[in-house]
Amino acid sequence: MGRDIRHYSAYMLFLLVILEGLLYAAIHWWPAFAENMGAMKALASPMPILSDQMNLIDKLGAPAYVVGQHYFKGCNILGSTAAVLFAANAIAGEAHRGTLEVWLARPVSRLRLYTERYVMGLLAMALPVLITSLTIPRLMESVGASMNYDDLWRCSLHQSLFLATIFSTTFALSAMGSQPLKISFVMLFFCIAQFAIYMVKTITDYSIFRWSDIKTYAAIVGTDTLSVSRLAILAGICVLTYGAGLFAFLRRNP
Amino acid sequence: MQPSTTAPPAPLVSAASPTASEPPPGGIRARALAKSFGPQQALQPLDLEIAAGSLVGLIGPNGSGKSTLMRCLVGLCRADQGDIWIDGQPLRGDGAAIRHRLTYAPGEMGVYRETRGRAHLDWFLRGRPAAARRKAREIAEHLGLPLHKRVGQYSHGMKRQLVFAAAMAPKVPIRILDEITEGLDPSKRTQIIEVLRADAQEGTTILLSSHHFGEVDRVCERILFLQEGRILEDTRASAVRDRAERLLRLVWDDPLAARAFERGLDPTQFARARREEGSGELVLELHQPDPRPVLAHLPSALSAPREVHFGAATLQDLYRDLYGVEGT
Numbered sequence: 038m039g040r041d042i043r044h045y046s047a048y049m050l051f052l053l054v055i056l057e058g059l060l061y062a063a064i065h066w067w068p069a070f071a072e073n074m075g076a077m078k079a080l081a082s083p084m085p086i087l088s089d090q091m092n093l094i095d096k097l098g099a100p101a102y103v104v105g106q107h108y109f110k111g112c113n114i115l116g117s118t119a120a121v122l123f124a125a126n127a128i129a130g131e132a133h134r135g136t137l138e139v140w141l142a143r144p145v146s147r148l149r150l151y152t153e154r155y156v157m158g159l160l161a162m163a164l165p166v167l168i169t170s171l172t173i174p175r176l177m178e179s180v181g182a183s184m185n186y187d188d189l190w191r192c193s194l195h196q197s198l199f200l201a202t203i204f205s206t207t208f209a210l211s212a213m214g215s216q217p218l219k220i221s222f223v224m225l226f227f228c229i230a231q232f233a234i235y236m237v238k239t240i241t242d243y244s245i246f247r248w249s250d251i252k253t254y255a256a257i258v259g260t261d262t263l264s265v266s267r268l269a270i271l272a273g274i275c276v277l278t279y280g281a282g283l284f285a286f287l288r289r290n291p
Numbered sequence: 292m293q294p295s296t297t298a299p300p301a302p303l304v305s306a307a308s309p310t311a312s313e314p315p316p317g318g319i320r321a322r323a324l325a326k327s328f329g330p331q332q333a334l335q336p337l338d339l340e341i342a343a344g345s346l347v348g349l350i351g352p353n354g355s356g357k358s359t360l361m362r363c364l365v366g367l368c369r370a371d372q373g374d375i376w377i378d379g380q381p382l383r384g385d386g387a388a389i390r391h392r393l394t395y396a397p398g399e400m401g402v403y404r405e406t407r408g409r410a411h412l413d414w415f416l417r418g419r420p421a422a423a424r425r426k427a428r429e430i431a432e433h434l435g436l437p438l439h440k441r442v443g444q445y446s447h448g449m450k451r452q453l454v455f456a457a458a459m460a461p462k463v464p465i466r467i468l469d470e471i472t473e474g475l476d477p478s479k480r481t482q483i484i485e486v487l488r489a490d491a492q493e494g495t496t497i498l499l500s501s502h503h504f505g506e507v508d509r510v511c512e513r514i515l516f517l518q519e520g521r522i523l524e525d526t527r528a529s530a531v532r533d534r535a536e537r538l539l540r541l542v543w544d545d546p547l548a549a550r551a552f553e554r555g556l557d558p559t560q561f562a563r564a565r566r567e568e569g570s571g572e573l574v575l576e577l578h579q580p581d582p583r584p585v586l587a588h589l590p591s592a593l594s595a596p597r598e599v600h601f602g603a604a605t606l607q608d609l610y611r612d613l614y615g616v617e618g619t
Contacts, residue, residue, distance in 0.1 A: 040406065040414055135401025139454070141367055142397060144390035144418040287385060290328075290368050291397070 041154060045123070045161040052119045053165035056111050060169055060176065063106035067180040070098070085238040090251050097255050099182040103173060104254035108196050112166050113249055116200045117228045123158045124207035125220040128286065132215035138291035151286050155208055155279060162204055163197035188258045195263060198271040199249040203228065205275040209282030212289070314376030317343025317464040318496055319364060324373035326359055326520075333359040335521040336373065341498060341513075343464065346491040348507030348528070349500040350610070351517035357500040358398050360517065361469050364498070365395040378464050391418070396458035398469035398500070402450050404443030411442050415457035427460035434482065447474045455483060465496045472506060484510050504607040508532065516610065535609040539582050542598040543571035552592045560585050571597075576609075 068077070074095050081087035090109075094101045128151075131137040141147065170193035174184055207224045214220055235244035247253075248267060257263060314320045319341040326334040334356045341347050349357050362368035364375055366386015375382040378392040403411060412427045431438055434452045442450065455471050468487075472480045480503075487510060491497050501507050507514060507528075514531055516524040524531075539561075543549045549571045553564060556575075563576040577585060582601045589595065 038417065040403070040410070134403075135399060136403065138362075138367065138397040139400055139415060142365065142390065142395045143415065144387055146387040147385045149387075288369060291362065 038153060041157055045157040048119070048123055049161035049164055052115065052162065053168060055115055056107075056165050056169045057172065059111045059115070060107050060173065063111075064103070064173075064176045064180060067182075068102070070094075070102070084236065086236050086241055089238075093251055093255055097259065099177070100184050100188070100258045101251055101255045103177065103182075103184060104192055104258060105251040107169065107173065108192055108249065108254050109246075109251050111169075112196050112200065113232075113246060116162065116166060116196070117203050118225065120162050120200045120204035121207050121221055121224040121228065123161055124204045125211050125217045125224065127154050127158055127208055127211050129211040129214045129217040129220055132291075133217055141291055147287050148283065151212065151283050155205075155282075158208065159201055159204060162200055166197050166200070167193045184258070188261070191257050191261075191263050192254050195253070195257060195268065196249060198268060198275070199245075202245075202271050202274040202278070205278040205282075209278040209285070212282035212286040314379045314381075315340070315343055316379040317494070318345075318378070319465060319498065320376040321364065322374045324360070324363060324370050324375065326356075326363055326368060326370050333520050334363065334370070335519070337520075337522050339515070339522070341496060343496050344491070344494045345513055346487070346497045346511050347499070348511030348514045349498060349517060350502070350504060350507050350514060351523075355517040356520040357517055358469055359520075361395070361398075361467050361498070361500060365390060365393060365467055367395075391463075393463050393465040393467060394458040394461050395466075396454045396468045396471050398473070400450070400454055402442045402445075402453070404441065406442055408436055408438035408440060408442055408445070408453060411453060412438070412457055415454070416460065419461045423461040427456045430459055430486070431456040434479070448476065448479060451475060452479065452483075455486075459486060459490060463495070465498075466490070467498045469500045470502065471499065472501065472503065480506065504610065505605060508606040514606075531606055531609065534576060535606055536602050537577045537580055538601070538609060539575045539577055539585060540598070540600040541573045541575075541596040543573075543592075543594060543596050545594055546571045548593040548596075549573045552588065552596075555588055555591065556585065 074091070078088065078091045078095070081091045090105060094105065128137070131140050140150070167190075170189040171186065173189055174186060177183055203224070207220060210220045210224070211217065231244045231246055235241050235246040235250070241247060248271070319339065321337065321339040323336045323338065324334055325332070325336040337360075339360075349360070351357050359368060363370045364377065364382075366375075366382050366384075366389050375389075377389045380389060380392065382389050403414070406414065408431065409428065412431060413424055416424050416427055428438060431453060434456065436445075436449055436452055436456070442453065445453065451471065451474055455468075458466060458468060458471070472483055475483065484506065487497060487499070499507065499511060508531070511528050514524070514526055514528050515522055516526075541549070541552070543552075546569050549566055553566055553573055556564075559578075561575040561577050564573065566573045575585065586599070
């Protein structure tokens with residue numbers, strides 16, 4: 038377990054540093070909204086989806102910009118990539134390396150091995166989202182803007198659960214397969230395709246990123262509430278994929 | 292070419308027969324154990340009984356089911372049917388409870404190359420008491436392993452020794468070791484065999500699989516020979532040695548002469564015969580330690596054999612000659 042803790046801590050630290058770096062850059066080079074909004078809208082006008090987002094930022098101001106930068110851009114892109122990479126290697130990586138048999142041969146139950154790795158991977162992915170979110174108010178002070186911790190806590194919970202569905206699905210595939218690279222490619226292709234679908238207005242509603250876009254987070258900030266039904270569906274997907282992966286893991290031969 | 296045999300390939304000593312007795316504490320019992328991978332039947336339904344404190348060798352060619360049998364016994368592979376008892380306890384679920392009562396060294400193994408030897412030993416021994424980790428380091432140091440180095444710098448044989456040290460360290464009644472000496476040089480192999488012998492003398496049950504017939508012959512008191520997923524023979528090592536010493540090999544240049552000689556023999560004079568179709572080599576396992584009654588037929592053969600060997604066969608020769616199985 039100590040080896041796993043060291044590995045996932047390193048992954049977590051890596052993701053944390055990159056997310057914080059992107060966040061710092063987004064706030065440090067704070068756009069002068071009053072002067073530039075017109076130009077930014079004109080720039081986004083060829084793509085209706087971007088144009089909608091600019092309108093939202095124009096309407097809601099700094100919080101919409103920050104959640105767009107941090108959650109929609111940083112966490113969605115880097116977080117989903119991290120979720121795929123952390124999970125794909127978790128079990129399939131052991132099979133690929135040839136360590137699966139010795140890993141399983143120890144007197145530790147498979148349920149425990151599976152759950153430990155699942156939880157560690159999940160924390161390595163979710164904690165950077167939460168920690169970086171909590172640095173936002175302090176960073177925003179430097180540009181004379183503000184956001185409260187409660188909103189950010191709710192946004193990061195939603196974002197983490199959204200990423201957890203990607204993590205959990207990839208983890209289930211990892212429990213069934215032996216080729217982490219192939220699993221990573223499949224899931225990354227899926228995420229990129231979903232992002233591409235999101236960017237096309239006529240089919241945007243078919244993208245999973247509709248559940249993690251600026252509108253979603255702006256609504257959380259604007260209403261001070263989380264959508265319980267959405268959270269329940271996201272949690273349900275995690276539970277189902279966790280169960281499917283565990284079912285396969287308990288039956289797999291080394 | 293298909294070998295021709297004049298005696299049925301039934302085991303000389305039968306495999307363990309099912310009994311209604313309690314499963315042996317400190318031993319291994321399997322009943323009607325079967326496992327298949329898709330259409331391939333890896334283990335035919337088989338029974339196995341290993342008494343506490345025995346040192347048993349499991350031999351057989353590649354793909355004979357040795358590793359599958361061992362994996363089933365330690366709960367890593369789910370058998371399609373059958374029951375297993377380890378140290379008197381039935382195997383249930385994923386076998387985690389059973390694995391507290393045994394250690395297992397897999398035949399095919401990978402390592403975390405970036406991890407140092409000492410840390411890797413600790414990782415192998417997760418779920419074991421601290422004393423096992425100390426003992427493992429002692430064994431590893433005794434074998435001369437540089438535990439401060441990363442395992443990626445180890446040779447294949449050193450990695451094997453690391454797994455061996457981990458498998459021998461915990462105080463458990465049973466050890467199941469798959470090809471543990473594979474890839475080791477003769478001196479290390481001897482060292483490992485000595486450690487195994489000492490462990491067996493303390494009452495540990497050891498099931499050892501190997502391709503090295505000579506090694507199994509030297510160290511084990513009982514031998515299980517597995518072929519195509521079934522136990523072909525279950526016999527004492529001394530009986531196998533005795534059989535090997537009663538092996539008569541005759542080689543003719545003319546395959547017809549070998550065939551004619553075989554046909555002219557009295558079937559009561561030998562237990563088993565093997566001759567490849569189209570080959571001039573005939574191998575006979577005699578009932579008697581004296582080959583003269585069989586050799587007395589030679590004058591009536593079509594021609595004189597080019598070679599005659601008797602009494603010098605090894606265990607390896609026995610299996611190669613009678614079953615066409617190669618070993619080292």
